[in-house]
Amino acid sequence: MRKSRTYFIIYETVSAIPKGKVATYGQIARLAGLPGHARLVGYALHNLPDASKVPWHRVVNSKGRISLDSDPLAGSLQRALLRSEGIALDRDEAVVLGKFQWRK
DNA sequence: GCAGTGACTAGTA
DNA sequence: ATACTAGCCACTG
DSSP, rough: OOOOHHHHHHHHHHHSTTOOEEEEHHHHHHHTTTTTTTTHHHHHHHHHOOOOOOGGGGGGOSSSSOOOSOOOHHHHHHHHHHTTOOOBOOSSSSHHHHHHHHOO
């Protein structure tokens, strides 16, 4: 069922994000050993099956938001999940990266 | 094997 | 502050 090794690596990295923290796509790509492949991270998560236990909601873009124009449902879901983990969102519904961004 | 696509990013206007 | 552009390269058809 592994479609590709790259996806697997990305999933592993996303799963490593501590609870209550978030990371950017570029950061995930870098930690996964794929520097500069931020888009691949997004692509991998787009293909992520619902059954997966990967905390995709902890992954946000550089603005602290997800672009999810093609799936606004997931956007609202993400907000609920982040809130349930104690992550604060500003009035623009963006994650406060300065405070919750994961730091290795 | 080639062409289109993209949950991105950083730069420019 | 927002809007648009180019660069990036693995994945899909």
